[in-house]
Amino acid sequence: MQTSGPKSRTETVSTVFAITVVLALTAACIFFSDLTLTDLQKGTLNTLLIVCTLSIAYCFIVGELTQNYSQMDKLWSILPIVYVWIIAVRGGMKTRLVVYALIVTLWGIRLTLNFARKGAYSLKFWTGVEDYRWSIVRSSPVFERRILWTLFDLLFISTYQNLLVLAICLPALACMESQAPLGFFDAVAILTAVLFLMLETVSDEYQWKFHQTKKKLLAQGTDLADLPKPYDLGFNTFGPWKRMRHPNYLGEQGIWMCLYLFTIASKVVRYGFLHWTMTGPLLLILLFMGSSMLGERISSSKYPMYRDYVQQVHKYLPSRRYD
Numbered sequence: 491m492q493t494s495g496p497k498s499r500t501e502t503v504s505t506v507f508a509i510t511v512v513l514a515l516t517a518a519c520i521f522f523s524d525l526t527l528t529d530l531q532k533g534t535l536n537t538l539l540i541v542c543t544l545s546i547a548y549c550f551i552v553g554e555l556t557q558n559y560s561q562m563d564k565l566w567s568i569l570p571i572v573y574v575w576i577i578a579v580r581g582g583m584k585t586r587l588v589v590y591a592l593i594v595t596l597w598g599i600r601l602t603l604n605f606a607r608k609g610a611y612s613l614k615f616w617t618g619v620e621d622y623r624w625s626i627v628r629s630s631p632v633f634e635r636r637i638l639w640t641l642f643d644l645l646f647i648s649t650y651q652n653l654l655v656l657a658i659c660l661p662a663l664a665c666m667e668s669q670a671p672l673g674f675f676d677a678v679a680i681l682t683a684v685l686f687l688m689l690e691t692v693s694d695e696y697q698w699k700f701h702q703t704k705k706k707l708l709a710q711g712t713d714l715a716d717l718p719k720p721y722d723l724g725f726n727t728f729g730p731w732k733r734m735r736h737p738n739y740l741g742e743q744g745i746w747m748c749l750y751l752f753t754i755a756s757k758v759v760r761y762g763f764l765h766w767t768m769t770g771p772l773l774l775i776l777l778f779m780g781s782s783m784l785g786e787r788i789s790s791s792k793y794p795m796y797r798d799y800v801q802q803v804h805k806y807l808p809s810r811r812y813d
Contacts, residue, residue, distance in 0.1 A: 505779060505783075508775075508779065509776065509779065512772050512773075512775050512776055515768070515772055516768075516769050516772045516773065518764055519765060519767075519769050519772070520766050522760055522761055522764050523760060523764060523765050524760065525766055528666075528667055530580065530581075530666060530667060531663055531666055533580070534577055534580045534581075534663060534666065535663060537576060538573055538576060538659075541569070541572060541573070541576075542569075542655075542656045545652050546648050546649050546653075549561040549647065549648040549652065550643060550644050550647075550649075553643055553647065553648065554640065554643065555616075556616050556617065558616065558617065558618070558620045559620060559621075559624045559628075559643060559647055560610060560618070560619075560621045560624065561616065561648075562647055562648060562651045562652060563605065563610065563621050564615070564618065565652075565655075566601070566651070566655060567597075567599075567601035567602040567605065568602060569652075569655050570594050570597070570598055570659050571591075571595050571598040573656060573659040573662075574587075574590060574591040574594045574659050574662050575591050575595075577591075577659070577662045577663055578590070578591040578662070581665075581666040581667065584666075584668075585672060586665055586668070586672060586752060586755070587662060587665060587666065589676070589680060590662050590749060591662070593680070593683050593684070593687070593745075593749065594749070597687055600690070600691055604694050604698070607698070623784060623785070623788070624647075626784075627784070654770065654773055654777065656770075657767075657769060657770030657773060658746045658771055658774055659770070660767040660770055661749055661750045661765070662749075663767065664753045664756065664765055665752050665753060665755075665756040665758065668757065670756050672755070673755055674755075675751050675754045675755035676751075676752065676755040678748075678751055679748050679749060679750075679751035679752050679755065682744070682751075683744075683745050683749055685744075686740070686741045686742075686744035686745045686748060689730065689737055689738075689740065689741040689744070690737075690738050690741030690742055690745070691741075692729060692737075693729065693730045693737040693741060694738050696726060696728045696729030696730065696731060697726050697731065697738065699728070700721075700726035700728050701726065703721065704717065707721060723793060723795050723796075723799075724792060724795075725789055725793050725795075725796055725799065727799070727812050732803075732811050732812050733808045733811060733812075734803060734804055734805065734807065734809065735782075735799070735800065735806075736778075736785075736805055736806060739778045739781070739782055739806070740806045742774075743775050743778055746770070746774055747771045747775075750767070750768055750771050753765050753768075782805060786800060799812055
């Protein structure tokens with residue numbers, strides 16, 4: 491069993507480096523971009539902000555009343571569809587905008603169905619299964635005082651996440667009035683986004699089937715350690731998960747970074763690739779860094795062999811098979 495430190499130190503350095511690069515790019519996108527919006531873009535952005543504000547209010551109020559803090563989780567895959575179609579319609583249904591909206595719609599349908607089969611949605615939309623990670627975060631000593639958790643709910647769960655979901659859709663806003671014909675970067679954006687969507691779909695399917703099978707075996711009264719391999723590990727190593735620890739996260743981040751390529755195709759960027767709307771996809775990468783660290787901390791506490799898995803398998807880069 492490999493539990494030595496070099497791999498962990500390497501990943502820590504890599505994470506710090508990645509965070510530094512993301513923050514530097516975010517600052518550069520804002521500093522070097524032309525932040526001027528046309529009247530059409532301003533009007534559209536105002537509409538999007540109204541929808542976003544209503545969603546923030548809904549998530550916070552309903553989350554506090556029901557103490558189910560997955561309200562934003564349920565809207566995460568729905569709001570982008572709303573945002574990009576508003577942009578597409580107000581932009582005159584240009585081909586590039588429609589293609590962008592169709593890709594986001596496929597992404598949203600897939601993610602919504604995946605979340606729904608976990609019991610997240612109900613006819614009473616405010617009910618349903620809460621993401622298990624919120625209860626773990628809530629139990630942290632940091633939130634021993636109820637007011638601190640309420641502030642966290644307001645500022646991060648409800649407000650920041652809503653603004654982030656809006657931000658990842660804003661590259662479409664940048665393309666609204668472009669008259670540039672479809673070209674190479676459009677093709678690259680479409681192809682790579684579809685490939686990342688396929689990776690995410692396949693990864694989640696393997697994850698779902700693994701845990702459903704494990705659940706059935708445990709329901710028969712068998713202890714985890716006595717389950718057949720590899721179910722005795724407790725965590726999934728089938729499919730893409732055998733070669734990387736977070737293939738679904740890679741797919742999610744990849745889709746939105748690829749969709750940003752439409753701004754390059756629209757010829758609205760400066761200095762080759764920089765535009766302020768890139769900040770949304772970049773901040774999404776930071777969010778998934780935090781989410782992956784939380785998830786791995788939880789898995790390491792539940793499954794003895796998970797630390798060995800971390801030592802052998804890279805977070806995102808395909809590596810040797812975990813056996």
